[in-house]
Amino acid sequence: MFLHDVNPTVKALTIIGAVFLLAFVFDPVTPLLYIVWTVFVTFVFGTFKKRYYVYYFIPFTLFAFGMFWTTVVFSDTSTVTADSVSFLGMEFPTEDIWTAAALGLRVLAFATLSLLFLFTTNMVHFILSLIQQLKLPPKIAYGVLAGYRFLPMLKTEFQQIRAAHRIRGVNRPDSWKEKLLQYQRFAIPLLAGAIRKAERTAIAMESKGFTGAKTRTFYRPMKVQRKDWLFPVMMFGMLGITIAFSVYFGYFSWYDGQL
């Protein structure tokens, strides 16, 4: 699908740009509209398991609601105006609700943008693109790739160590102190294994002629093509339209030291 084909660097920079601009907006309507737009784009132009998107989205929703709630409850009451709304059986000043919603929705807007990137980007392609477009040194980039490969291996190893320790009669920890001791015990075999693995991988990479030099050819050339620019145009264009909409209906406000 379209989103998966966009050059990963262009996509990443667009997302960062949109997040940056949204950070200056301080009304709930603009981010809300933009969230709807981002989710729409993600679902229409991306292919992935929709269920996982929901799983990933839930913690962000909770965090956003937490942000909203704490802002409402702990707000500075001295600036209260006459207006108030009733919410969950309690009276709150409208202005506070407004600020809190702006904060909460902003978190969600950042989250949906990040998820758009996460769900439509192949991590390997992203790193390859960083090397080729942003001149990330291969030494770092291929190190990250090798590490990325290690993560699932570390996970299985951790599970094995846990089972192996259980059979040694290391009981489930009761206190914080014991828990700490247990993690220390896990850490030693895990680290010893990781260091050995890393060293072997490094030797294997060097034996294949890897020097970390910047001149190298690529099996997967990552190019920025004309069609890649459609994504930033679309995302920034919509951000402009959303802001224009909010301004027209009088909802819009910049961040101006509201908190």
Add this chain to the structure above:
Amino acid sequence: MSQEVIRVEDLTLRYEERQKPVLSRLTFSIEEGENMLILGPSGSGKSSLTHCLNGLYPRELDGAMNGEVLVQGQRTDSYPAGEMAQNVGVVFQDPETQFCMITVEDEVAFGLENLNTPHASMVEKVDQALRQVGMEAYKTADISSLSGGQKQKVALACILAMEPEVLILDEPTANLDPVARKEFIQLLKRLKEELSFTLLVIEHKLEGWLDLLERVLIINEKGELAYDGPLHDHLKTYARDIHEMGIQLPYATRTALEQGWTPPYPLHIGDIPPVALPENRPVLSAGKALLEAEAVHWKSILRNINVTFHEGEWMAIVGENGSGKSSFSRILAGIQPPSKGSVAMHGRALKKWKESEMRKEVGYVFQNPEHQFITDTVYDEVAFSLQHAGMKEAEWTRIVEETLKFCRLDGLEDQHPFLLSQGQKRRLSVATMIVENQNMLFLDEPTFGQDEKSTSDLMSLLKEKHENGTTIVMITHDMELVDKYATRVLVMNEGELSFDGQPKELWARPDLGDHHLELPPREQWKRAVLKREEPAYVSS
């Protein structure tokens, strides 16, 4: 006349932290197209030699390297960094750690990218290399989804793609099961016929390699050159010396040594003279039922397994990788509860046992011994469970000392478990599991990746334990072990139990190959003898 590709002259290698040199005054040369085996006891610096030959040393060396290593007539340190990969390629032992990319094609391309191969020819070379090793169907697959044998084939493809003149294989099959191992050697034989390259193999197990390798270089424990010459002739006469270095000889040669025959020793099963070999017929001692599994299911991995283990049995669980052997044994040992069905020990369901009581009955030795270590010294490691059982000090010190002695770890009490040798680590993990005199001992591939010496040490230790009444359950791929020790064998296939009976009944089955199993060498020999005798029998 063929040309010299590698010349090593008076090579001495020292690591900073060690007094003695790892390699000492080595001189030899290798000609184009040769097939050479490098032998030596563990720690004799064979892998260090690899690093010297492919130019990694002296660049990455903490220490000193004296003498000369010439590849294609040029000193290795005069090649620009990275260029040596075009001359000398190495396949390493561990299939897990020689990759840095996610998919097969990216990994094969990685080396070519390093060599600045233009894109168009790179695509071609990746395809070609994968075709050569027969892995073209896995081009876009994730490396992590492959089996060990397939990973080693990919590792080989990565090197072949770069078309080096010299191919070094550093114990390429040490972590593979016997069937995958055989396949890998077959593949090399075929490649040797199709392509021209010089082959250097470092190995601990000789079985299968003899048809391919002609010359041998033996390095002794001091890192000196002990022998350089034809492999077969040397082996026929000096097999005992090679055996004592911890090298696993081919079955035929090993048998000859065990039987005390005189040289020349046979090298292949077909060469064994037709005399009666001792039958390994383990005594059948079906004691009381000890552990009963009833209709055990686990996730989608295990389906409806019913089996009863008796006291005094030596069980082997065999089957292809991913057939559920480890999962099943973990359920039996009470580490993992089944999702359906039940397991009972001494007639009492496992879930009703208290964890601490159960551990006194059942021990489990994991595949990687390091995972089980929890203290800082060998002594504490063995003493750990006794100290926590609330035993008197005088008593547990006695038991600990006995156990250490039994596992031949006496004298190493103050060592850190992680600093032991592979064989010692394995024996320590066994020691921790028998110290409470457990009735039943599970072992997950106990001989995997071990050299001949530590394998035989471990097996004799287990045998003694078994004779004293311990029930042993081992997961293994090694049919020779099954043939030699097991009284009963279970074959797992796709999460189901497809065979349960005596080993000799299993060998008689025609469908062994379908389960990724092979006949043990003793059976192969028996059949070879029968075949030889058959025509004679008919004519008489």
